[in-house]
Amino acid sequence: MLVLRFLNVVAPAYFLCISAVTFVLQIFLFIPSMFKDPSTTPLFSSALLHGALFLFLSANALGNYILVIQNSPEDLSKGSNSGPGGEAVANWPDGSRTSGAALPGTHFCRLCARVTQRHDHHCFFTGNCIGSRNMRNFVMFCLYTSLACLDSLVAGVAYISAVLSTSFASPLAFLTLLPHSISQFFSGALLSSEMFVILMLYLWLGIGLACAGFCCHQMLLILRGQTRYQVRKGTVARPRPWRKNLQEVFGKRWLLGLLIPVLNVGSDYHRQKEK
Numbered sequence: 001m002l003v004l005r006f007l008n009v010v011a012p013a014y015f016l017c018i019s020a021v022t023f024v025l026q027i028f029l030f031i032p033s034m035f036k037d038p039s040t041t042p043l044f045s046s047a048l049l050h051g052a053l054f055l056f057l058s059a060n061a062l063g064n065y066i067l068v069i070q071n072s073p074e075d076l077s078k079g080s081n082s083g084p085g086g087e088a089v090a091n092w093p094d095g096s097r098t099s100g101a102a103l104p105g106t107h108f109c110r111l112c113a114r115v116t117q118r119h120d121h122h123c124f125f126t127g128n129c130i131g132s133r134n135m136r137n138f139v140m141f142c143l144y145t146s147l148a149c150l151d152s153l154v155a156g157v158a159y160i161s162a163v164l165s166t167s168f169a170s171p172l173a174f175l176t177l178l179p180h181s182i183s184q185f186f187s188g189a190l191l192s193s194e195m196f197v198i199l200m201l202y203l204w205l206g207i208g209l210a211c212a213g214f215c216c217h218q219m220l221l222i223l224r225g226q227t228r229y230q231v232r233k234g235t236v237a238r239p240r241p242w243r244k245n246l247q248e249v250f251g252k253r254w255l256l257g258l259l260i261p262v263l264n265v266g267s268d269y270h271r272q273k274e275k
């Protein structure tokens with residue numbers, strides 16, 4: 001439990017550090033280096049287009065990150081305390097006292113100390129439970145973090161190939177880059193800033209692929225109308241059309257919500273519950 005609590009603090013700090021470093025590298029290193037390209041016109045230069053794209057992706061990633069925390073699942077119990085066996089006990093709105101995980105689809109998270117409905121999983125990077133209220137923002141967060149990482153990877157590769165005159169045309173170039181750079185760095189032929197960018201390339205690739213995989217898996221579960229918690233418990237999904245399942249998370253205007261994520265906050269499911 002102590003390890004999980006530690007992870008709950010370290011993971012958000014790690015995410016915010018990586019975001020800050022990425023932002024600084026993009027704004028102060030990659031984008032200014034693109035302005036030096038003499039072949040482009042000033043109005044539609046690749047630097048301006050890339051800068052606008054990066055700001056759009058990072059604003060959506062960070063916006064949805066904040067919304068995941070802001071829309072954290074409501075606590076179904078009025079308060080939780082310990083039962084006779086040290087088990088968490090919830091006081092339900094109807095006055096009954098049951099085990100936190102007694103109602104179907106609900107789960108008591110020991111890290112958040114609350115009972116959430118339609119619980120999916122506890123996300124360490126946001127330090128919050130993911131449930132019906134913030135699932136939409138969580139998927140958007142994964143999608144835009146993945147895109148922002150892959151965008152930074154492309155900009156970083158362009159920067160390194162220009163500065164070090166390295167060609168990435170060969171598929172094996174990315175595999176040999178790291179060992180080659182480490183030997184060059186220790187022999188003094190490579191600056192520490194260039195070595196740092198090369199290490200960040202691998203980090204962006206790893207985070208970008210992990211987030212893309214996570215996003216695809218989560219979308220598959222949403223289309224099937226299942227949560228990660230239900231999969232873990234072996235609960236069979238409700239037989240419903242995929243469109244209904246998608247609408248429950250992304251709202252009726254789900255296609256618009258996918259394109260303009262920050263505009264449409266919350267899901268129809270959440271709104272129905274509030275009425």
Ligand SMILES: [Zn+2]
Pocket residue numbers: 109110111112113121122123127128129130
């Ligand atoms: Zn939690």
